[in-house]
Amino acid sequence: MLGVCRRYIKDIHLSEDVMITGFVKIFSNLKNFSFQGSFEGWIRRIITNECISFLRSEKQLFYTEETYYSEEIHDEINQQFSVEEIQKLIDSLPDGYRVVFNLYVIEGYKHSEIAQMLGISEGTSKSQLSHARKLLKKQITLLNN
16 A cells, blocks of 8 residues: 555655555544445555545645646557656656546546546546646657657
């Protein structure tokens, strides 16, 4: 779960603190787990929500409402870069972009779910994802040259 926290919070010490807070929440709410889905998914969702709450409390999430432009990052990235290199590129994104990118691409949430979790519109979620992908593509292009 520390890996989940690190995707959202750059500072390792803060990531650890948020993870611990998340586990306290998990243990105090074990009785609420309904066994309808996977236990790991339930834990991951609590940890993810805790990371988002932390970023909100630190006022590190900023969203802009812009038009969504679909742009894909090519699959070749996985062949050209190690997981660590890709994670560093993702970590370099502005916080708002990084959070939406992680939720959509890494965690597999839908834009409607992301919008609800973050208190933003679906359009903003799509826009943030588009901008994150553009920035990543630009960084990858620079690294390849």
